[in-house]
Amino acid sequence: MSRKLGYTAVLLGLLIAPFALYPVLLMKILCFALFACAFNLLIGFTGLLSFGHAAFFGGAAYITGHALKMWGLPFELGILTGTLFAALVGWVIGGLAIRRQGIYFTMITLALAQMLFFVFLQAPFTGGEDGLQSIPRGYLLGVIDLRNDLTMYYVVLAIMVLSFALIVRVIHSPFGQVLKAVRENEPRATSLGYEVARYKSLAFVLSAALAGLAGSVKAVVLGFGTLTDVHWSMSGLVVLMTLVGGMGTLFGPVLGAIIIIALENKLGDVGAWLAQVTAVEWFNTLGESVTMITGLIFVICVLAFRRGIIGELVARLR
């Protein structure tokens, strides 16, 4: 009962949010929240650490951008194309990575994503270092004009809510239970007769597809797709969001996404304030030192804060 209340409150909050905050920023947060939730499906619930999720996020962004800009596809088909691309790539990368266990799996996802990065770097349609610009928003179902930020926001919100509901559904389904069993004790799951490789592959494809959906929507919202979206630093960023928020929790990744994006936006201001207060000039460059701050948060989280914010809360409230 209280959970339903909580969900409703959050939904209401999200519905009125664009009247208080910039819709584009909110949409960006929603996209990354979905990205992180998709990633969490793999690490939090199946126990597989993928370090190459940028391939799906950024790859779908490029494909959708290209579909909308060059092929003139309508919004919904463009998004679908991007998502399917991500699912396909997820099937290939997942299929190869699953052949090894543990940390090898992670290294393979990273390496294969890097390969895709180079492909996108060299492919002419991506625009290389400049990126894919001027992606049109177009119309939803031919009637709803998405160039209006407020309209776009509600469409994006609908997509995100549905995706999140799908993730929740999957986690609580029998399929989700098997995934958790695989995470807890893979040999046991195998001995119980489950074709573990198939479940891992399915989870991987689903995670990739949803990450691709997030990337596709982000490309349309912001109007461009860049190499940053497919670089391994983006893969690292989504890991950090999930870690900070809480791996294996439902809302952890969402919270992590909010925090990290807010941090990215505000880092310049914090740096300027620190420079004023301490008279150390170097703090003024803090805004460009997102990398360093990200690394610092990583180190602190891994050493002292592994359960993440939601994870800690859940543990304390037990």
Next chain:
Amino acid sequence: MTLALEIKGLQAWYGESHILHDMNLSVAQGEVVTLLGRNGAGRTTTLRAIMGLTGRRSGSIKINGIETIALPTHRIAHFGIGYCPEERAIFSSLSAEENLMLPPTLTAGGMSVDEIYQMFPNLEERRLSQGTRLSGGEQQMLAVARILRTGAKLLLLDEISEGLAPVIVQALSRMISTLKAKGYTIVMVEQNFRFAAPLADRFYVIEHGHVVAQFNANELSTKTDELNELLGV
């Protein structure tokens, strides 16, 4: 004279599992003591706890009168203890001779390599083979030989007769008698009662992580019934 080994109120855990509950035993210098008991009673855990190889430990373990309960594993060995684990732990990435030479010399008075090769000619023959390519019996001999090399005078032997051919078991039995005659202190965990009985001075029976009975070698004949009850399935 100080006891070679004195254990009081020892508790030991593997993670959350509480294996040893209030373990008490003592071994005098030059004694051979056998730990008997059913599988899972905590005999191997006792030996591992002495070496600091379990999880958390509490209580008191004194080796030659010195408290070692808080020491890390690598310092405990330097008290002159040689540990021969149940799984033998021969390193597959080392040759037989490398395995033999691996443990550093702890004190003077250990057997020289020549003496060891005299006692175990098989090991000399196979010294360049990969450690795990040796037969079960040879690996067992290697496991014991390498701690004899170090000068350790307190030996912890875990099931050394297990799974070995009778003729090898006899050889091991003779070896232990020889060591005993030389004044080594030995704590043995043994399922094979017939192997342990002629060698040991005293016996402890362990159940559920603590000692439930102890008796001397000369009390054996009178205690057979009690033993059967304690060790029987």
Next chain:
Amino acid sequence: MEIFGIPLAAFLGQLLLGLVNGSFYAMLSLGLAVIFGLLNVINFAHGALYMMGAFLAWMGLQYFGISYWVMLLLAPLMIALFGMVIERSMLRWLYQLDHLYGLLLTFGITLIIEGVFRSFYGVSGQPFAVPPQLAGATDLGFMMLPIYRAWVVVASLVVCLVTWFVIEKTRLGAYLRAGTENPRMVEAFGINVPLMVTLTYGFGVALAAFAGVLAAPVLQVSPLMGSNLIVTIFAVVVIGGMGSILGSIVTGLALGVIEGLTKVFYPELSSTVVFIIMAIVLLVRPAGLFGREK
């Protein structure tokens, strides 16, 4: 004279460059493998520490006038110390946990190191002059041999082979091999395994720093030079498998050469060929070419 339509001199020049890159692959994957064997940690920071080695050499020359030759010894020592501090203060808390935390920690450290260097030096490269004793090239008749590049290959091979010898043939190496297999048992013999772990990490990253100093005159010294390399090293390590020292060396060299040849004949493929090979190896021999499944 031509080989497959490419003039011989140009072909051999690319081959040499491939060997040079292969030498770096070999040394870095060797260090990574040694660290992984004993610590069970994939040291993502390997690339960043390689970069630090190069930067230390550059800073030594630029700010203190310390020669390349001194830095060749000094930089690895300094990085070894730095690495040992990292291991003692941070890594060692993670050994009981899932391996992925070691990767995440070293990833975070990579970001910090790169971020710091980037904030001071930007992303562009600093030039580093080839030391005068190794400058120029000798004419071998069929090609011009840049002396410095030959030096890189020779120095790397020597260091790799010495490492292999120490690990496989000496008593010290026996401790490392045994510790990799069963560290608790080695401790039970009285060897200070935690200290060995720290020293091994220091050694592994020293190798990376040594490669960095060697690389400084060849590539440009840039804060990004490590991150460009580390992912390729992961692929090298997956291809070779981490069970064998010689395997890591051979795989690294071979992949460098293959990459070099690809640059000659199929330049568009050169940045991805290593990953393509990795995909093939995964399909055909998942444990890696020389791997022993851990």
